[in-house]
Amino acid sequence: MxxxxxxxxxxxxxxxxxxxxxxxxxxxxxxxxxxxxxxxxxxxxxxxxxxxxxxxxxxxxxxxxxxxxxxxxxxxxxxxxxxxxxxxxxxxxxxxxxxxxxxxxxxxxxxxxxxxxxxxxxxxxxxxxxxxxxxxxxxxxxxxxxxxxxxxxxxxxxxxxxxxxxQDGPAVGPRRTTAARALRRDGIEYDAVPRSLLGTAVEPGDRDYLAVSSNYLRGGAPGIVLRPETPDQVADALAFARSHTHLPLGVRSGGHGVSGRSTNDGGLVIDVGRIHRVEVLDETRRLVRIGPGATWKQVAAALDPYGWALGSGDYGGVGVGGLATAGGIGLLGREHGLTIDHLRAVELVLADGSQVRATRDEHPDLFWAVRGAGANFGIATAFEFEVYDVGDVGWAKLTLASTDIEKSLLRFGEVAGAAPRDTTVFLVTGRPRQGQSGIQLYAIVDSPDPQVVVERLTPFLDLGTLVQQEVYLARYKDIMGQAADVGPDGHHGQGEPVSRSAFLPAITPEYAHDTAELLHSGRVFFFELRPMGGAIADVPAEETAFTHRTPAFQVTAMGVDQADLDARWDRLAGHFDGLYLSFDTDQRSERLHDAFPPPVLGRLRDLKRRYDPANLFRDNFNIDPRGSSGATRDDERGRE
CATH class of the missing domain: 3.20.20 (TIM Barrel)
Known part of the structure; x- marks a missing residue:
């Protein structure tokens, strides 16, 4: 009716x-x-x-x-x-x-x-x-x-x-009440939602709205969330987006992105969380196919029966799509490299709705760009990875107390840099309290031998006084499985995350001193160092759009005020060499240049003009196709 x-x-x-x-x-x-x-x-x-x-x-x-x-x-x-x-x-x-x-x-x-x-x-x-x-x-x-x-x-x-x-026949989509329709946002042609998406689209007045409006860290109130389940439906969703270019456009896989705009206020969100299948394509080659909406917890569980794993950050609740197009600095990284280093093919829906498969041989330019700058070029609907053998590993969560965080940071740089490739240890700290800094260490030692695990971890005890320890042999799936499942109520993030990121060539005495001052300011509540090097540095810089292969660490700090954190972080810039876009919320144009050196940014702009000339994918560290490929950094700052 x-x-x-x-x-x-x-x-x-x-x-x-x-x-x-x-x-x-x-x-x-x-x-x-x-x-x-x-x-x-x-x-x-x-x-x-x-x-x-x-x-x-x-x-x-x-x-x-x-x-x-x-x-x-x-x-x-x-x-x-x-x-x-x-x-x-x-x-x-x-x-x-x-x-x-x-x-x-x-x-x-x-x-x-x-x-x-x-x-x-x-x-x-x-x-x-x-x-x-x-x-x-x-x-x-x-x-x-x-x-x-x-x-x-x-x-x-x-x-x-x-x-x-x-008598009117089955309804194509949900029948929305007058009260529900009254909550619709201006500027959105709700009646023009593609027929293929009507049954799963979510509007502000719908029962499922609160479950899809926010993400893990960011509160949101999008005007509509489209939830495609096939590549053809993704193409339909992008057709709707092309007719609504005045709206913010967010793309969501797992909803854990720090920098990404996988939610917004009054705009459109394309949520690919329902494209989440994990399947083995070739057991001999260890070749697997993964949907962007799968979480790394689900991936690890699917690979474990074969004795395989794929490094994927440090939290199993993160979605595949965002991490697999940005880099993937994980707890197996020093031994096996970045997540993107094991990507063999990616299937994309481009801004014009066309569907392509990118590999080293098919659309090699897109294959290069997706590995590090993927958010600018399309929506991934499938990834093919060549994974690797991983058995039992040593897993450790160590808590230490330090009365001299400057000294502890310097020592961490020495120990983590000298550790064998089979050992990756992340350090997390924050505001000192009552003269002491709490240090959390999260570590994987890729060895089933308890004695080897103890030998690898013992040098890290020099960072402070051991307060608590949890060390045992585990499967990688069980480590990733510690992440909480996202229930039917979805995420409940609020506000906007405030975060800065950088790559660090080395932890020098000067850097340790300046970072200790930052932490003692009390303006940073979360600070993390992720060791790189090892297999990450084995890949030539020109192989992927992620070109920062030589730094020893990736560093992230989170605060409560963007302007304040920016000012403090800018004073540390002399220590840094680039940044990891996934963990940075500073929207100033300089960040794009920190992430991509001039030749890389120029190549990305050329590709953007080819694959997304109207700049549909513009809502997260946008590589604007209107920029000059050969411009200097100062020229670019003046125009953007």
């Missing part, structure tokens, strides 16, 4: 063999839009409070909208107040216990609003049709744009209305 159709019922008048909840569930299953619980003419429901009954109906259903009609509601909306009813603002009348008390009614309304959320119809109202209204009668009553409700007493009454809806 072209209008919303629902039922109205007095729970005390429902046929004996049925209940109000039964009729509500039947209405919902049949595609009706609204259930209104009403009081009888005296203002109550002969043993039922209408608001309490509506809560019961709400709990028995999932989608259908809920309304309540009682004497006080009617009076407060301009209807006639029954004799003896309380007057707003006056002391409640207590002579008649059946007369509704305004404050009690308002509390009931507030409680139902909290429980039912956007399903509670709080504005606009509805039109009540005669019990025996036919289709033509209902259509005429809907002329004012309000939902139409028909009083019902039995399943047969509801079935009659359901049959009317069924």
């Amino acid at each position: 072209e209008f919303e159709l629902g039922i109205m019922m007095d729970p005390s008048a429902v046929a004996r063999e049925d209940t109000a909840a039964d009729l509500a569930r039947q209405a919902e299953a049949g595609g009706l839009d609204l259930v209104v619980v009403r009081a009888d003419e005296g203002g109550v429901t002969a043993g039922f409070d209408p608001w309490t009954a509506a809560v019961w109906v709400s709990g028995a259903t999932e989608r259908i909208q809920i309304g309540v009609s009682d004497s006080w509601t009617a009076a407060s909306e301009g209807g006639a107040r029954p004799e003896g009813a309380a007057v707003p603002g006056a002391a409640p009348a207590v002579a008649d216990p059946e007369v509704p008390v305004p404050s009690v009614v308002e509390k009931a309304r507030e409680s139902l609003a909290r429980l039912a959320g956007p399903r509670l119809l709080t504005r606009g109202g509805w039109v009540v049709a005669p019990d025996d209204a036919g289709r033509a009668d209902l259509t005429n009553l809907a002329g004012d744009g309000l939902p139409v409700v028909v009083p019902v007493r039995s399943r047969d009454d509801v079935a009659r209305l359901v049959d009317m809806v069924a």
